[in-house]
Amino acid sequence: MDALGHLLSGFAAALSVHYLLYAFAGCMLGTLIGLLPGLGPAAGTAILIPLTFSLDATGAIIMLCAIYYGAMYGGTITSVLINVPGEAASVVTCIDGHQMARQGRAGSALGIAAIGSFVGGTLATVALVVVAMPLASLALKFGPAEFFALMVAGLCLVVGLAGKNILAALLMTVIGLLFAMIGVDPVRGAPRFTFGVEELFDGIGFVPVVMGLFGVAELLLAAEKRQARMIDAELKSWLPSRQECRDSAGAIGRGTVVGFVLGLIPGVGAIVPTFMAYVLEKRLSKTPERFGQGAIEGVASAETANNAYANASMVPLLALGIPSSPTIAVLMGAFIINGITPGPFLFAEQPKLVWTVIASFFVGNVLLLILNLPLVGLWAKLLKIPFSFMCAGVLIFCVIGAYGLKQSLFDVWVMLGFGIIGYLLRKLDFPVAPAILALILGPMMEKSLRTTLEISGGSFAIFLDRPVALALLAVPVIVVGFLLFKPRSLDKLRESDVD
Amino acid sequence: MRRGRLIATGAMLAFCLFAIWQSLLLPLMDRLGPGPGFFPFWLALIGALLAVALLITTFRDATGPDDDMAVLPHGEGGRRSIVIVVFLMIATAIMDVVGFRLTMLAFNAALVVALGERRWWVIALFAIAGSYGVYHVFTTWLDVLLPEGRLGF
Numbered sequence: 268m269d270a271l272g273h274l275l276s277g278f279a280a281a282l283s284v285h286y287l288l289y290a291f292a293g294c295m296l297g298t299l300i301g302l303l304p305g306l307g308p309a310a311g312t313a314i315l316i317p318l319t320f321s322l323d324a325t326g327a328i329i330m331l332c333a334i335y336y337g338a339m340y341g342g343t344i345t346s347v348l349i350n351v352p353g354e355a356a357s358v359v360t361c362i363d364g365h366q367m368a369r370q371g372r373a374g375s376a377l378g379i380a381a382i383g384s385f386v387g388g389t390l391a392t393v394a395l396v397v398v399a400m401p402l403a404s405l406a407l408k409f410g411p412a413e414f415f416a417l418m419v420a421g422l423c424l425v426v427g428l429a430g431k432n433i434l435a436a437l438l439m440t441v442i443g444l445l446f447a448m449i450g451v452d453p454v455r456g457a458p459r460f461t462f463g464v465e466e467l468f469d470g471i472g473f474v475p476v477v478m479g480l481f482g483v484a485e486l487l488l489a490a491e492k493r494q495a496r497m498i499d500a501e502l503k504s505w506l507p508s509r510q511e512c513r514d515s516a517g518a519i520g521r522g523t524v525v526g527f528v529l530g531l532i533p534g535v536g537a538i539v540p541t542f543m544a545y546v547l548e549k550r551l552s553k554t555p556e557r558f559g560q561g562a563i564e565g566v567a568s569a570e571t572a573n574n575a576y577a578n579a580s581m582v583p584l585l586a587l588g589i590p591s592s593p594t595i596a597v598l599m600g601a602f603i604i605n606g607i608t609p610g611p612f613l614f615a616e617q618p619k620l621v622w623t624v625i626a627s628f629f630v631g632n633v634l635l636l637i638l639n640l641p642l643v644g645l646w647a648k649l650l651k652i653p654f655s656f657m658c659a660g661v662l663i664f665c666v667i668g669a670y671g672l673k674q675s676l677f678d679v680w681v682m683l684g685f686g687i688i689g690y691l692l693r694k695l696d697f698p699v700a701p702a703i704l705a706l707i708l709g710p711m712m713e714k715s716l717r718t719t720l721e722i723s724g725g726s727f728a729i730f731l732d733r734p735v736a737l738a739l740l741a742v743p744v745i746v747v748g749f750l751l752f753k754p755r756s757l758d759k760l761r762e763s764d765v766d
Numbered sequence: 767m768r769r770g771r772l773i774a775t776g777a778m779l780a781f782c783l784f785a786i787w788q789s790l791l792l793p794l795m796d797r798l799g800p801g802p803g804f805f806p807f808w809l810a811l812i813g814a815l816l817a818v819a820l821l822i823t824t825f826r827d828a829t830g831p832d833d834d835m836a837v838l839p840h841g842e843g844g845r846r847s848i849v850i851v852v853f854l855m856i857a858t859a860i861m862d863v864v865g866f867r868l869t870m871l872a873f874n875a876a877l878v879v880a881l882g883e884r885r886w887w888v889i890a891l892f893a894i895a896g897s898y899g900v901y902h903v904f905t906t907w908l909d910v911l912l913p914e915g916r917l918g919f
Binding site: 317432434438444448454483488490653654659662666679683686687712713725 | 767770771774775778781782785788792795796798799800801802803804805806809810812813816817819820823837839841843844846847850851854855857858861862870873874877878881882883892896900904907908909910911912913
């Protein structure tokens with residue numbers, strides 16, 4: 268069956284009542300959690316994992332993907348109404364979105380964000396359908412050496428492109444990989460670093476670590492900050508005017524392309540495409556002075572690029588098994604919890620699941636558009652929930668999430684421990700995202716490397732005989748080498764660009 | 767912050783050295799190829815080298831004030847963070863004995879009061895919904911097992 272046939276059968280499944288309900292619930296809950304200041308899509312998706320414990324694998328993934336998209340839109344609402352980005356990618360939306368809210372055009376800003384997100388997300392999913400299957404077919408020819416090299420390359424791109432301090436990011440990656448070594452050795456079955464503790468035989472749980480590093484840590488940081496005040500936004504009209512739609516059309520088209528292309532590269536992060544799309548619009552505009560003063564094109568470009576990026580970042584996950592951001596790593600963890608390993612074999616072994624999930628991306632985008640435009644007023648009211656209730660509510664989910672998977676209070680302690688560690692690391696400016704990606708990729712990396720070395724009789728020369736593996740290993744060497752030894756003038760140039 | 771980064775990097779260096787020692791207790795190679803200690807040994811070694819490099823660069827970097835107060839919880843916001851951690855520790859410690867419902871009832875009520883809520887009826891409503899209500903939803907509808915407690919509550 269070709270991609271279109273698979274997609275149509277995916278739609279047939281995704282449009283069944285129970286999967287529609289999961290997508291609907293995911294969009295609602297995601298938007299709700301995205302509204303909570305300080306909690307981004309990674310934390311939001313991780314916190315809501317326990318809701319999917321009783322669902323079948325397809326339903327769980329559909330709901331978590333919908334939560335992801337919903338959380339992204341929730342972050343947009345806080346950016347526009349209270350000038351607090353719910354996640355890093357929404358920083359750019361704050362620039363013009365909040366200015367529009369101050370001018371009484373909050374409805375237009377949120378409306379164009381919803382429309383742009385819909386267009387960007389939908390077109391990027393179409394591109395995903397076209398790109399993912401051929402890429403997965405190509406990756407099926409990979410052996411363990413190529414997979415090891417691919418994972419090293421993906422991890423180093425994330426480290427190199429996401430981190431300000433390359434040494435700190437590399438160190439965090441190694442620490443994450445070392446934590447992944449705890450438990451029973453995946454090849455020989457020997458216990459490692461367990462110290463006789465029964466709970467460690469299965470390894471450190473991914474869910475408690477993510478809940479700690481993202482959920483608890485971000486909550487502790489949010490508790491420290493003074494709460495932002497919502498402006499009394501005019502939400503009489505939630506649809507942008509015809510002129511505003513016309514002004515934004517080009518920005519939405521260009522934002523889609525920028526977001527999709529950059530979403531295919533692991534480690535770029537959502538802020539880069541949003542920022543690039545925004546700068547591109549400003550450069551192309553005949554009146555660049557309006558940017559920063561409430562230009563609707565600024566909101567449209569950033570939000571479109573953000574959602575196109577979110578959908579495109581599913582390509583490396585589904586086709587290659589490489590998570591390109593912390594949120595995608597959380598989703599990969601959800602795949603693994605449900606007994607599914609993302610990667611090229613997914614399309615061959617689980618075609619029904621993968622195409623239903625892809626079809627649900629389209630459904631989710633439509634649901635978000637239908638829900639968000641008329642419900643803008645309701646979401647705005649929810650922003651007034653006091654921090655005390657929000658904090659207690661999130662912690663209830665964290666406790667259930669950490670406990671629920673293995674019914675172990677040990678995992679709740681793990682979550683709490685990683686929460687404190689995550690809080691301190693963020694304050695000390697250590698990036699935690701590489702550690703999360705390493706934790707999830709660690710066992711697969713080790714297995715691939717050891718299988719490769721078993722084939723070669725322990726010789727690393729096997730990588731020299733495999734040109735694809737060698738080329739993939741060259742990527743991290745070049746990226747890390749460049750970032751470690753780049754001229755200081757480049758840093759200065761980048762800082763002045765951001766300013 | 768510089769001192770904080772030095773301490774954190776030092777802790778990571780100690781962790782890597784500990785991992786090297788533990789890896790050496792496992793076979794690095796066996797007759798089939800790399801053993802269980804192989805991957806963690808090399809990782810820990812690379813980690814230790816990175817930590818030393820980071821220690822040196824952080825030590826040399828004298829820019830910016832050494833503001834350690836910014837790292838540790840401080841002020842009113844810091845008090846809120848500490849309250850959250852302490853309450854969560856107490857809840858985790860007693861949950862096995864007291865059970866999810868009573869623990870979260872007390873946890874929710876105590877936390878929202880500590881974070882500034884004063885309307886008793888709102889506190890009561892939230893505490894009950896966040897404990898007995900959540901327990902019912904997760905155990906009955908979502909099939910998630912939660913601690914019953916030795917007292918049977």
